Amino acid sequence: MQVRNATFAAKFSSAPFALRQDRAEKTAAGIQMAFGPGEELFGEGDEADFFYQVVSGAIRSCKLLSDGRRQIDAFHLPGDLFGIEAGDEHRFSAEAIGNVAVIAYRRSRLTALIQDDPAFRDKIMSATLRSLERAYDHMLLLGRKAAQEKMATFLLDMAQRLSKDDETLELPMSRSDIADHLGLTIETVSRTLSHLARSGLIRLLPAGRSISLCDKMALRRLDA
Amino acid sequence: MQVRNATFAAKFSSAPFALRQDRAEKTAAGIQMAFGPGEELFGEGDEADFFYQVVSGAIRSCKLLSDGRRQIDAFHLPGDLFGIEAGDEHRFSAEAIGNVAVIAYRRSRLTALIQDDPAFRDKIMSATLRSLERAYDHMLLLGRKAAQEKMATFLLDMAQRLSKDDETLELPMSRSDIADHLGLTIETVSRTLSHLARSGLIRLLPAGRSISLCDKMALRRLDA
DNA sequence: CGCCGTTTTGAGCCTAGTCAATGTACGTGG
DNA sequence: CCACGTACATTGACTAGGCTCAAAACGGCG
The missing domain is CATH 1.10.10.10 (Winged helix-like DNA-binding domain superfamily/Winged helix DNA-binding domain)
Known part of the structure; x- marks a missing residue:
């Protein structure tokens, strides 16, 4: 079992997630934010107050074992939605690869938006199903290829x-x-x-x- | 690479999916159905006309490579929802393990139900997110354990x-x-x-x- | 130019896979 | 009732694909 290439994400985790105004810029529905190489958008166990859409750059979402072995579940590219959770906590961490721009949406608005805006609801639903499809494809790769x-x-x-x-x-x-x-x-x-x-x-x-x-x-x- | 324990699901696929009255019984929202050991509920590429909830027994959903290597993405146990798709086709096949009972819901009703019934909508949404969580956990297992x-x-x-x-x-x-x-x-x-x-x-x-x-x-x- | 992080390449080892045989449970029919 | 067949599970001996450890090469940047 290899343990070496775990980039202990803690390196950048610093303060519990907070919207820093110096990198944030409000848009219609969400808040535009920028992150640099290796910066953590959120960590495993953090409050899931926001979910995100990639504007530019690439994000990796990953899980760690106690000894540092790492699995990157998905790469998120421009247009992709990620970070939506069923529970109150994020179940994986998300880190910027290179420079990225994202739009952060308040989770509290999710329910309201789903209720009121059918187009948005479909977008969320099909993005989630799309992630699940990708996940199933990737399990075939991991387990059998x-x-x-x-x-x-x-x-x-x-x-x-x-x-x-x-x-x-x-x-x-x-x-x-x-x-x-x-x-x-x-x-x-x-x-x-x-x-x-x-x-x-x-x-x-x-x-x-x-x-x-x-x-x-x-x-x-x-x-x- | 091992190819041996592929149970070529085709064995039971017989006719394109149709609700056979001999095994179906209508309930309020869906249709209760029963399947025996190894029977296929639907196959990869089939029309995704229905999605399902397990009543009793266990279902496996799996994907195959061209040479027969198989990956079982998930086991579905009583209470679990599965078979909801973003597109028109099922992206994996589902087979009964032992004797199972399921309720089949028409996909065409999904949109309407999501629109009108907030409780149902939340159930679908959180079931899907739950599946995604399980998938991410399982990828860590497959890739790194x-x-x-x-x-x-x-x-x-x-x-x-x-x-x-x-x-x-x-x-x-x-x-x-x-x-x-x-x-x-x-x-x-x-x-x-x-x-x-x-x-x-x-x-x-x-x-x-x-x-x-x-x-x-x-x-x-x-x-x- | 020299440093540092990333990537490539090499040599040897080990975990899980392959191939093969045996063991066990169960259902059928003589 | 027991012999037989079939499907599933266990165990053993050997192999190989990918991992580990180690060193060299590359590339970007101060």
Whole structure:
């Protein structure tokens, strides 16, 4: 069991969540906020006073075991809603990857909005169901796919969600984040990417975290 | 990668889903139905015309890879709602484990009920959020826990959900179902249970699938 | 240029998977 | 009633995919 690439989120947790005016700006329904790399929007166990919609950047929501092993349940990209809870506490923590902008909505308004605004209600409901679908897909990946298949699935999914030209993608997250999302180690992620590159399915662009998917057909075949 | 314990659900899929009167009985809001061991309530890709609530027995909802590898995303026990979808198709299949009774609700009524009945709306919403919470917890298990830890988590969860006396539990599902839920093989499930029994944490009762959790404290410690 | 965090690569090990055989429970029919 | 068949579960021996430990390479930035 690997314990190493836990980025103990506590690093940035500082004060219990409060809307700091220096980063907040009110909009019609919610409050626009900005966060920097690694900053925590909320932690596991925090009061679930707000839920969020991503405006720009990427968020990771994760859970930790007592010894620091980490699972990233989901990456949230522009447009995604997250942080809605059945109970009073957040059941996972959410951290910014790079610079992000989000809109925070008061949870207390949720019930009212659901009641009064059918369009909003549908948006919430289908966003939640969409998350559940993604979760079920991801459980299949975690429980039953081999490292290569995990990687192929991940790359195709990311390409679809954040590609401009549908072939080259600029990953916002580190190898460590990818590893903790796919249930692998950082070494296996790196090795698998190198292997895919040597096989000609992808190209690892020298510029940081950019990857070009040259052979999507072959990747889809790996995706099982 | 193991492919062996896929119970190709097609075995029972027969006709596209239709309410057979011989097993259906109308109630106030929905239609009560009964299914026998291994029968499929709906399959991946079927029209999502209905969603369900378990009355008695247990249901497994699962996904398959092309080569037969199977992941059981969730077990549904009495009271649980399942099968609600954002789109028009079911994204996973649902099969009866043993004999089950369910109430089927027409999906077309969902929108109306959500609109008109606040209590029902909250029930749906919180059931969905509850499923999402369970899914996130389970992803942590699948991605980051070792076999023993997976088993401990599973046993404690099942004990809580279906125990009468909170110590002895009668598992409704086979080893193969457990394996496909925990991302293990049937052999590892069996070995891990034997090992826990030898260590005195549990007792494997001779009567079929009953297990007694003698040392819950120790199990919780394993649960991490 | 030199530092630091991230990523890549290598060598060896270990957990869980594979393959195979045996054991157990249960239902059917002689 | 017991032999037989089938499905499920357990156990053993061996293998392999991914993890651990370790070191080198890379890239961004002061």
